[in-house]
Amino acid sequence: QLQASGGGLVQAVGSLRLSCIASGGTFSSRNMGWFRQAPGKERDFVAAISWSGGSTNIADSVKGRFTISRDNAKNTVHLQMNSLRPEDTAVYYCAKDPRTFTGVLKTTPRAYDYWGQGTQVTVSS
Numbered sequence: 001q002l003q004a005s006g007g008g009l010v011q012a013v014g015s016l017r018l019s020c021i022a023s024g025g026t027f028s029s030r031n032m033g034w035f036r037q038a039p040g041k042e043r044d045f046v047a048a049i050s051w052s053g054g055s056t057n058i059a060d061s062v063k064g065r066f067t068i069s070r071d072n073a074k075n076t077v078h079l080q081m082n083s084l085r086p087e088d089t090a091v092y093y094c095a096k097d098p099r100t101f102t103g104v105l106k107t108t109p110r111a112y113d114y115w116g117q118g119t120q121v122t123v124s125s
Contacts, residue, residue: 019076033048
């Protein structure tokens, strides 16, 4: 299971740090991803990180503002969000790639098999 937290209401140009804690014993062998979904829109890729933390992929829409990191000792993946904009408002989901020990980072939701419950991020102008 995946449990996301850290969302909330923040003013534009503010920051938030999302966390996702995984239960079970396979976290350290799996790539992890963050996606977001705004009302009436599809679920979009935000960021992904390899199982070792050595590789990351950040969506162009958030590049330079968001970073993804992980702590395998704590079964946790983080999404640091800086310089937030109103268009970043969405429910943010963490997800786990079913493949193990691969450096290829997937950016489509269908590539991930376990999802957290989502955490709401609202950015006011």
